[in-house]
Each structure stands twice: as C-alpha cells, then as structure tokens.
C-alpha cells in the first residue's frame with residue numbers, strides 16, 4: 001500500500017510578530033494550507049490577520065518562527081517564496097490611468113509572464129466576471145468591486161500555486177460575492193492553496209475547508225469543514241472571542 005502525503009504549500013510555524021512599538025500582533029501561530037485547500041482566517045479588526053499574510057509576503061520580518069511557501073521561508077529567500085504566491089490586497093493598488101487590459105498586461109509581465117496574448121487577458125477578465133465593455137476602460141472609473149476583480153485576474157494570470165487574499169470580499173456586493181466564492185472554489189479544485197482573511201462568517205463557512213479564528217494575535221480556534229458541519233459558526237465565533245477575553 002502506498003500513502004500519498006500532500007506537502008502543505010503554506011506553513012506558519014510558531015509565527016510571532018512584535019512591532020517596533022511593542023505591539024504583539026501575532027503570538028506563536030501555527031497552521032498549514034495544502035494544495036486544493038481554502039483556509040479562512042476570521043477575526044475582528046486588529047486580530048493579526050494582515051500581519052500573518054504580510055509575513056508570508058515578507059513585507060515585514062518575523063520576530064520568531066517562520067512563514068514558509070512551498071518549503072521556502074519567506075524571510076530567508078523572499079524572491080523564491082514570492083514567486084510561488086499571488087496576492088490580492090484589501091485595497092487593490094493598480095494604475096488608475098491604465099485600462100483593465102493594460103493593468104493585467106503590466107502586472108503579468110512584472111510577474112515574469114511574457115507569453116500571454118490579449119485574448120488570454122480577455123479570458124481572465126471574463127473569468128472573474130468583468131464585463132467585456134469594461135476591458136478597455138481606464139480603472140479610475142471602476143467601482144471597488146471591479147478593481148478587485150481586475151486584481152484577482154492578475155493573481156490568476158500569475159499562475160502561482162498559492163494565493164493569499166486579505167479581506168477580498170470587503171468591497172463586493174452580494175452578487176459579486178457569490179461569484180467570487182465560486183471562483184475561489186474553482187481555483188481550489190485546480191489545486192491552488194488559498195489563504196484568505198475575512199470578516200465574513202457566512203462566506204467563510206460556505207467556502208472554507210479549514211476555518212481559523214484569530215483573536216489578539218492568537219489562533220484561538222481551528223476547525224475543518226467536517227468539524228463545522230451543523231455548527232453555528234457565528235455562535236462559535238462569539239464564544240471563542242468571549243472565552244478568550246474572560247480567560
């Protein structure tokens with residue numbers, strides 16, 4: 001009999017971050033995300049979600065522990081680590097005076113993808129739900145949701161094995177949110193390892209294979225989809241937040 005083990009693609013190991021001003025934003029947090037898995041990190045403002053994601057991207061350095069992408073510690077070999085991950089930030093930073101196509105072309109090339117055609121860009125933008133009429137319009141006229149979609153198209157075109165998303169549904173209306181969930185599920189089914197932070201309990205339960213609850217820099221609960229079956233995630237969330245405060 002052979003056993004196949006899927007090596008986790010994203011690993012936080014004893015990940016700890018104390019900012020220069022003394023704030024302990026992340027306190028000994030460990031979790032993994034495997035290919036074909038969506039991990040939803042829940043938690044209120046200031047819980048440490050963005051800090052965790054920023055450590056994977058080496059935007060900041062860990063005080064202790066490490067964040068690894070495909071086995072590579074981000075703070076040791078940032079270029080190699082970052083080549084294996086696509087990132088969609090809460091506040092998409094694209095070029096307002098470029099069109100959607102020009103933006104995806106620019107950022108795809110920046111990620112080293114030089115063989116895409118205009119048709120590939122159109123397909124990627126259609127896939128994330130950006131209507132054809134918008135493809136050649138400048139981003140400055142776009143809603144937050146449309147900009148977010150363009151950012152996700154760029155992430156898809158990078159074709160990295162891991163995707164990190166920080167509050168990706170915050171600017172989306174309910175219809176766009178639903179489309180977004182379907183897109184994440186497709187990417188998961190293609191074998192991507194996906195880590196997203198969110199406030200949105202409903203979407204987290206809908207889409208995640210693993211849910212982690214963060215509170216004051218600690219991972220206070222982690223459960224698989226099966227373990228959450230039939231559970232009221234909102235009640236659990238409230239209980240874990242309250243429990244931590246009292247304890």
Ligand SMILES: Nc1ncnc2c1ncn2[C@@H]1O[C@H](COP(=O)(O)OP(=O)(O)O)[C@@H](O)[C@H]1O
Nearest residue numbers: 019023025043044045046047048049050051052
């Ligand atoms: N650059 C920084 N310098 C100092 N403290 C920070 C910095 N970024 C975040 N923090 C603090 O770290 C904690 C966690 O923040 P963050 O990771 O942004 O949480 P979340 O994304 O869950 O809202 C908060 O107390 C926040 O004020």
Ligand SMILES: [Mg+2]
Nearest residue numbers: 049050051166
């Ligand atoms: Mg945040």
